[in-house]
Amino acid sequence: MMNENKRGKIIVSGTEYEPGEGGTIYAQIFNPDGTPAKSATVTLTLYKSDETKILDTVSMDYITDSNGVYKYNFVSPLLEGTYIADVSSTNPEAWGSDEIHVSITPQVRSSKGQQEQSNL
Numbered sequence: 001m002m003n004e005n006k007r008g009k010i011i012v013s014g015t016e017y018e019p020g021e022g023g024t025i026y027a028q029i030f031n032p033d034g035t036p037a038k039s040a041t042v043t044l045t046l047y048k049s050d051e052t053k054i055l056d057t058v059s060m061d062y063i064t065d066s067n068g069v070y071k072y073n074f075v076s077p078l079l080e081g082t083y084i085a086d087v088s089s090t091n092p093e094a095w096g097s098d099e100i101h102v103s104i105t106p107q108v109r110s111s112k113g114q115q116e117q118s119n120l
Helices: none
Strands: 002-004 009-013 022-030 041-047 053-059 069-075 081-090 094-102 107-109 115-117
Touching: 009 081, 022 041, 022 081, 022 094, 041 069, 053 069
Parallel strands: 009 094
Antiparallel strands: 002 009, 009 022, 022 069, 041 053, 041 081, 081 094, 107 115
16 A cells, blocks of 8 residues: 655555464655655554554664665464554655455365365
8 A cells, every 4th residue: 555645655565464474564665756765764563453552663674775665574463353554754754554464274175185275
């Protein structure tokens, strides 16, 4: 999801995770002139749907030689649900958010009785 303001722009990338799975949240930061921001201070706050903070203002790291891409590695929450990744930056001042979803992947049985991951 993209969020523009007068000063800068952030694109936040959320995705799907299983409970307790390792993952990465990405944010791409742009200066007001549209160029990638390579020296911003970027923080992430992760909220549960009831507005409880799971992560509180943690620093995101710049990916060297990228076009303004920052990342935060984490372990997804153990409870299924929808979470909000809220990202803000200074230099430029900007903010944006996206959802991440935590759910158990359904298991299906093949004709031989072995469990396989569903590709739903």
